[in-house]
Amino acid sequence: MDMLNLPIIGREEVGPGIFEVSFDISGIDFHFTAGQYVRITLPHLLYFDSKGSFRDFSICSSPNNRSRISITFRNTGSGFKKTLLEMPLGEIVSMRGPYGLMALIEDVNRDVVFVASGTGVTPFISMIQYASEIGYRGHLRLIYVNENKRQAVHTLKLASLCSGNSNLSVVYIRNLLDEDFFQKEVTQLQNAAWYVAGPPSMVLTTINILKHFKLPSENIIFEEMTGYEKISPSTPPTTHVSTYSEAKNILYPKPFLLSTQKLNAIIETSGEGVIITDTEGIILYVNKEWQKITGWMSEEIVGKVTPRILKSGKTPMKEYENLWKTIKRGDVARLEIVNRRKNGDFYYAEDIILPLKDDGGNVTEFVGFHRDVTDKHAYLTDFINKSEELAEQNKSLEDTKKAMLNLLDDAQELEANLKLEKVSIGQEKEKSESILQFLKSIGDGVFAVDMDLRVIFMNTMAEKLSGYSSEDALGRKYTDTFRFIFENDSTVSYTDFISQVITTGLASTLPNHTSIVMRDGNIIPVSDSASPIRDASGVIVGCIVVFQDDTKKRERDQLKDNFISVAAHQLRTPLGGMRWSMEALLGEDRGKLPSEVRSELEQLYENSQRMVTLVNDLLNTTRIDGTSSKEKPELVDIVNLMHKVVSDSLNEATMRSISVRFSEMPEKIPLAFVAPKSIYEALQNIIINAIKYNNHGGSVIIGMYQEGDDQIRINIADTGIGIPKEQQSKIFMKFSRATNAILKETDGSGLGLSVAKFFIEQSGGKIWFESQEGKGTTFFIELPIQSDI
Ligand code: ADP
Numbered sequence: 001m002d003m004l005n006l007p008i009i010g011r012e013e014v015g016p017g018i019f020e021v022s023f024d025i026s027g028i029d030f031h032f033t034a035g036q037y038v039r040i041t042l043p044h045l046l047y048f049d050s051k052g053s054f055r056d057f058s059i060c061s062s063p064n065n066r067s068r069i070s071i072t073f074r075n076t077g078s079g080f081k082k083t084l085l086e087m088p089l090g091e092i093v094s095m096r097g098p099y100g101l102m103a104l105i106e107d108v109n110r111d112v113v114f115v116a117s118g119t120g121v122t123p124f125i126s127m128i129q130y131a132s133e134i135g136y137r138g139h140l141r142l143i144y145v146n147e148n149k150r151q152a153v154h155t156l157k158l159a160s161l162c163s164g165n166s167n168l169s170v171v172y173i174r175n176l177l178d179e180d181f182f183q184k185e186v187t188q189l190q191n192a193a194w195y196v197a198g199p200p201s202m203v204l205t206t207i208n209i210l211k212h213f214k215l216p217s218e219n220i221i222f223e224e225m226t227g228y229e230k231i232s233p234s235t236p237p238t239t240h241v242s243t244y245s246e247a248k249n250i251l252y253p254k255p256f257l258l259s260t261q262k263l264n265a266i267i268e269t270s271g272e273g274v275i276i277t278d279t280e281g282i283i284l285y286v287n288k289e290w291q292k293i294t295g296w297m298s299e300e301i302v303g304k305v306t307p308r309i310l311k312s313g314k315t316p317m318k319e320y321e322n323l324w325k326t327i328k329r330g331d332v333a334r335l336e337i338v339n340r341r342k343n344g345d346f347y348y349a350e351d352i353i354l355p356l357k358d359d360g361g362n363v364t365e366f367v368g369f370h371r372d373v374t375d376k377h378a379y380l381t382d383f384i385n386k387s388e389e390l391a392e393q394n395k396s397l398e399d400t401k402k403a404m405l406n407l408l409d410d411a412q413e414l415e416a417n418l419k420l421e422k423v424s425i426g427q428e429k430e431k432s433e434s435i436l437q438f439l440k441s442i443g444d445g446v447f448a449v450d451m452d453l454r455v456i457f458m459n460t461m462a463e464k465l466s467g468y469s470s471e472d473a474l475g476r477k478y479t480d481t482f483r484f485i486f487e488n489d490s491t492v493s494y495t496d497f498i499s500q501v502i503t504t505g506l507a508s509t510l511p512n513h514t515s516i517v518m519r520d521g522n523i524i525p526v527s528d529s530a531s532p533i534r535d536a537s538g539v540i541v542g543c544i545v546v547f548q549d550d551t552k553k554r555e556r557d558q559l560k561d562n563f564i565s566v567a568a569h570q571l572r573t574p575l576g577g578m579r580w581s582m583e584a585l586l587g588e589d590r591g592k593l594p595s596e597v598r599s600e601l602e603q604l605y606e607n608s609q610r611m612v613t614l615v616n617d618l619l620n621t622t623r624i625d626g627t628s629s630k631e632k633p634e635l636v637d638i639v640n641l642m643h644k645v646v647s648d649s650l651n652e653a654t655m656r657s658i659s660v661r662f663s664e665m666p667e668k669i670p671l672a673f674v675a676p677k678s679i680y681e682a683l684q685n686i687i688i689n690a691i692k693y694n695n696h697g698g699s700v701i702i703g704m705y706q707e708g709d710d711q712i713r714i715n716i717a718d719t720g721i722g723i724p725k726e727q728q729s730k731i732f733m734k735f736s737r738a739t740n741a742i743l744k745e746t747d748g749s750g751l752g753l754s755v756a757k758f759f760i761e762q763s764g765g766k767i768w769f770e771s772q773e774g775k776g777t778t779f780f781i782e783l784p785i786q787s788d789i
Helices: 079-086 118-134 155-164 179-188 200-212 244-251 254-258 261-269 288-294 306-310 317-328 374-390 397-406 411-417 425-441 460-466 497-504 551-586 595-625 638-655 676-692 725-730 739-744 752-762
Strands: 004-015 018-024 037-041 054-058 068-074 092-099 112-117 140-145 168-173 193-198 220-224 273-278 283-286 333-340 346-357 363-372 445-450 455-458 483-488 491-494 514-517 523-534 540-549 634-636 659-662 672-674 699-707 711-718 766-772 776-784
Touching: 004 068, 004 155, 018 079, 037 068, 054 068, 054 079, 054 118, 068 118, 112 118, 118 140, 118 155, 118 193, 155 168, 179 200, 193 200, 200 220, 273 288, 283 288, 288 363, 317 333, 317 346, 317 363, 445 460, 445 523, 455 460, 460 540, 483 523, 497 523, 497 540, 523 551, 551 595, 595 676, 595 752, 634 676, 638 659, 638 676, 638 699, 638 711, 659 676, 672 676, 672 776, 676 699, 676 711, 676 752, 676 776, 752 766
Parallel strands: 112 140, 112 193, 140 168, 193 220, 659 699
Antiparallel strands: 004 018, 004 092, 018 068, 037 054, 037 092, 273 283, 273 363, 333 346, 346 363, 445 455, 445 540, 483 491, 483 514, 514 523, 523 540, 634 672, 699 711, 711 776, 766 776
């Protein structure tokens, strides 16, 4: 029952609104018997279809045709059929099967009668063609029941088959009420094999009529066609039969199902899993397919109780109870459940369970038709299987799904959107599928990993951005597929931020300048965030990563930085010239200046100094964001450097009557391993701030000492205005200025601290502060002694 991928090679309207679609099977080892059906799955639906992306269709071509297989259907306008009809020739669909027990009898001399209505004739077309090809000798009679001509299908094909085969006769009738007609037919063809196919109600009525005219039930072979969007009109049961339940007994007569060896053989080799239990659920028989699906061998489980063997813990107990009640009542039960194979894997199963009854109408056994529909739920199953390994043994599907929901920031909103209520397993799956569908289709790349960092989910955008398909990635370490690199200057390092999220349990964001290396080697800049996945009890079971293609944003940033950089450079040159002239004038190289001129010139010089600082800060911010080259670290005497910073700031301090002092310092402070120019600029920014945001007559005290084995600590404490508490968290951000600072110092860019922080961190250091409004601020800086960056 492998899935075959087949190209569409033909599409033909064979009646009004009736289509025959053909698929290429040339060179493929696929066999079926005339009368069987297949399941077609579409790769995607162009239109919504509440029944999903697969359907069963009877085969109308002959099994002797080794190059193509054809199906027929009425275009009911469903999303599935519309899609199938619009898919261009050459597109691929998936096919499973063949299914169904209906086959032409082996005795080629026996007469056969087919009774069909509407597209129900499809399997008979295949059988009639096949019979003609193999030289079937018995008479073939098709009774084709259609309320109006429009419902008839394949009329041309039938006409041509009739003209080439004198053994074949077709009679069109309008409905099943024609008693005289049926009486005559049944009497004449008493010993023929009677095949009935069509919508369930038509099949039922026909069987009742045939039985009414004393046709032995072993001569009747029937198949109810499923998937009827609209049941074709057919006559209600006639007065000859009384009730529906009586009709059911006719449908499943025990001797018919189990008495003949041939039927046993068919059941044994059927593509459908078959299980028979006694009324207590004790297993009496399982066929080959059932053993294949579940992994249990017949000899291991005959005599055991069914649900206990297959129970996955993921189907609510209520489902089993309802099932049990239904079949004990003698009714047919259908359900979809999550089962467990012998090897522990989960799978989705569709089950139809029929009670078998004795002549007195008592239930004697149950027969179950078991179908593995895991493919339909491939993603979901994979997710459950994987997360099951992660989550504690007996976490329910509900728990796992909740964990999945926890990872979405907007889980609540989603929950509301999806109207999550307590629902049955069927809806439960639909719901989980909707979430997965949602995750799959959103515009950001999304993938999830388990605790072993193996990919358990990835969406379409993640496939696009990585260049790998889910098939390649699922179950493998995420680093095989998602190669994130951190790029700055000439250094490129692979980042493993996900392990960090899993160990710390804290959400994280990728550092700037992260890119992903695609399968084809292309590199795309990305930004992203990673959050831990927790199960219902809060235990971390994996990590989910959401990332975006940042190409456009980075281009914009680059443009902005280039602009600032060019503007700042252009400003610096004339500023330098101006300062040089002012210095010459103030140095009185060109003669003594009148005192008023001198003081105004000093003011000018002061202002130009501020402009230089601003222009430098602007240039530095472009260095923060840009990729301009990083200054190399070296061994630096930080005490000396600090003295230089202080002496360079002395003018500013004297002007404001601020004293700047060093507190008592240890004799020996080791050399720091930092980028000297950057650290000079950082320290200068902080010292100038401590002077600027101080009160007249205030002080700045600098302390320096070795901290631990590998750090130098610098404390810069002032007695100034302080930073208001509510603004403290933003103070290192670009352009951020506290309100009290703006009042005190109208000009200031809010760039100095962000630059300082960047430089200190780039040298492998740290910066933080403590502040009290009105009392003062202390900045703490740590710089590395050894090279560990
Ligand atoms: P600027 O000084 O140009 O405003 P900075 O980035 O250097 O920009 O500083 C940002 C803000 O941080 C200042 O505007 C001020 O509000 C606050 N700040 C920095 N240092 C101090 C300090 N020593 N005392 C009080 N506030 C400070």
